[in-house]
Amino acid sequence: MNAHAGTLRGKERYRSGVMEYKRMGYWEPDYVPKDTDVIAMFRVTPQDGVDPIEASAAVAGESSTATWTVVWTDRLTAAEKYRAKCYRVDEVPGAPGQYFAYIAYDLDLFEPGSISNLSASIIGNVFGFKPLKARRLEDMRFPVAYVKTFQGPATGIVVERERLDKFGRPLLGATIKPKLGLSGRNYGRVVYEALKGGLDFTKDDENINSQPFMHWRDRFLYCMEAVNRAQAASGEIKGTYLNVTAATMEDMYERAEFARELGSVVVMIDLVIGYTAIQSMAKWARRNDMILHLHRAGHSTYTRQKSHGVSFRIIAKWMRLAGVDHIHAGTVVGKLEGDPNTTRGYYDICREDFNPMKLEHGIFFDQSWASLNKLMPVASGGIHAGQMHQLLDLLGEDVVLQFGGGTIGHPMGIAAGATANRVALEAMILARNEGRDYLHEGPEILAKAAANCTPLKAALEVWKDVSFNYQSTDTPDFVPTALAAV
């Protein structure tokens, strides 16, 4: 299918009127992407009767230099360099009517260090383009030269651990529930109990900002009283993600600065604040020795459906470049969407310095991160102590495990819920390091730990039957052998 369409050259190419994209230089099957090119891979679903090559070339055109008609002003530029080039189109295995289109972009098309500029190009206009029923941005490859124009995570996994003095195990967190309605004073109580009980972090939810029932300064003050009390009670560093999301940058800076003044180690933002605001906050966090937690609020509106939108692996890559320190990346076993292989791919994007192409994990390109800091993935939503062995096996040790309901819903109280999670985690790490087959012996290891720990016993009892086994909607499409390396 990757045959030449015959790019028109010279005078022919610039004759006024409408011309197929694939003949305007947006389809170049012989093109070999340069090491310095940005590469994007789209899943395209052309309208009935539209040639998939033409549809893919149109995506290349619309995401770079083209418009619907030939313009003579192209000739005032080095147009061939600036034209994005679709160089390969494959049928999607097992999905008739869908195609994977590989498009290379010259590095000069992008402003250094700007996710907004990058996304405006790659997903700016092109998603509404009529000849396609649907399209989805599946994966991207960034050249090292481009990666190096970004700050990357403000703190990074290693320094975060050093600052918290916590090594060798996942960190434990919980989102304060109910997410809406608590007063500052009551909210701080939950924070105190959870941290004193053994968690490392508590967390505001994405929509906790400054509402009539709790204004932000109140929340910050009571939360930091709770954090400091718990810290003194345990001798351990504790933190609470103070959500500084607000209507304007000025408001966010004000809140972040207040959090710093109170001695918080971490602040939080929501993905919905936008890429520019995220990068601003990442720079602020680096300047102020602050861990920056990102809640991926809103992402499912465009990441979940396979045929249209943007894959979450793209968001993960962009956020590592943009410079946040934490990102929610799925649990596999919890209540939210997450195929195990796809999720493994997200985790690798966050934590490795080099991602080799791995189609079964949805990774289509080799990607070097050029020593950019590592981004701590956060697993949150419907997980509990009884799954500790599975969580450790699936997610590894550099992850924040957030047990919201699994802490606050404990029958013996919040502190007991926290203790149950911490004991379960430590027992599992101890067993793993001893070389035990902890995945299979997990329930036994937990039961033994529970013999010394009533809260864990109670937790195992209450949640023993809870699991969420639904079909994932976002799974990788690949034929293990059919596709060659790019």
Added chain:
Amino acid sequence: MLDLQCANNSSLCGGAASPPSGFDLRKEAEAAGITETLRELEHELIGLKPVKSRVRQIASLLLIERIRQRAGLVSSPPTLHMSFTGNPGTGKTTVALRMAKILHGLGFVRRGQVISVTRDDLVGQYIGHTAPKTKEILKKAMGGVLFIDEAYYLHRPDNERDYGQEAIEILLQVMENQREDLVVILAGYGERMTNFFASNPGFRSRIAHHIEFPDYSEAELLLISELMLKERGYSFSAAAREAFVNYIALRMTQPFFSNARSIRNAVDRIRLRQADRLVSDLDRMLEIKDLETIDSSDVLASRVFSASPPGEGREPSERTS
């Protein structure tokens, strides 16, 4: 303190709660890998009859000890420290490596590494230097075998304030208290080792097995040379073999003779000369056979055959393994 039984050989300690009623000895020995190690010892080392039989005895003792433990019979952790005495190049270091393998296979040491040291690695130059040095080495040897070559240098009877004494004391303590953590093998030349033990009864009493390495006979040295050549992909022509028989007889009478090591050095030089001979005639076509064969000229060019005796026989005191 430590779960030694299961440290590295699960096949020998399946974690059964009640002891099994019978033991398949062959299976046990094979599972521990000692059948294989003993076979290698037999085939890859020429001669050394008394050494081999002592090693075999020790291996048998340990195997039975292991089985007795599992059977729940009275058993005490055996003392395994050893001394290897014999002239230079009689195979002491080589056998120590095999011994570590046997001990590891049977689970009497957990990791099986061999840390080979001499006095300089253990004894410091100034006050407060020796203890950390000795401990550093001991820590690296834990779980394996500490091989102390020319152990008598540790002790300097002429110097009362010699730091060696400090190292000796630390060694003795660890040899006594941490018998399950490491095995110490002291090695050195016959006479001097005897004197060393006489003036250090602490060592003598902590050592369970004294093994003496005899000098090799001429016939054995010839076999060793052929084995070494074979390992390197060469062989003697008939005439070369005859020449080498003479070489051995001569070399043994010359100074600095060190048994198998002298043979190894001779073999290395013979290879040099063979290569030189081949390359000196660039115009001929080489056959595989030419590459593999040692000619008598390669042997006879040795200075061992020339009038002045100590000539090439001088082996620099490179005494490493």
Added chain:
Amino acid sequence: MRLTQGCFSFLPDLTDDQIYKQVQYCLANGWAVNIEFTDDPHPRNTYWEMWGLPMFDLSDAAGVMMELAECRRVYGDRYIRISGFDSSHGWESVRISFLVNRPAQEPYFALERQEVAGRVVRYATRLCPSREATP
């Protein structure tokens, strides 16, 4: 107060056999093992005193256990921790850290508050001797 720093503080104090296995895990990963002690377990006290240099290239944890026994003999009334250090690129920091000794009577932390403008409080965490009477 039971100090809960380190990887296993919510479990019963580790036995020597358990410590041995954790150290062996570090060695198997190629990490250097370090023993440190302190009488000031303040959460921001990063630099505990080192008991000798970190131990590189050991094969078996018994070597570390020997040092630990020695350290306990001298500083048995302090906190002692063991950490595994990974020098590989991209990490180059501690990989695991856990307590292996506590004083018989643990100190506690008092939280001091200084009220400043508005409702803001400045906090200081201060180490205090154990509340139990020392025998």
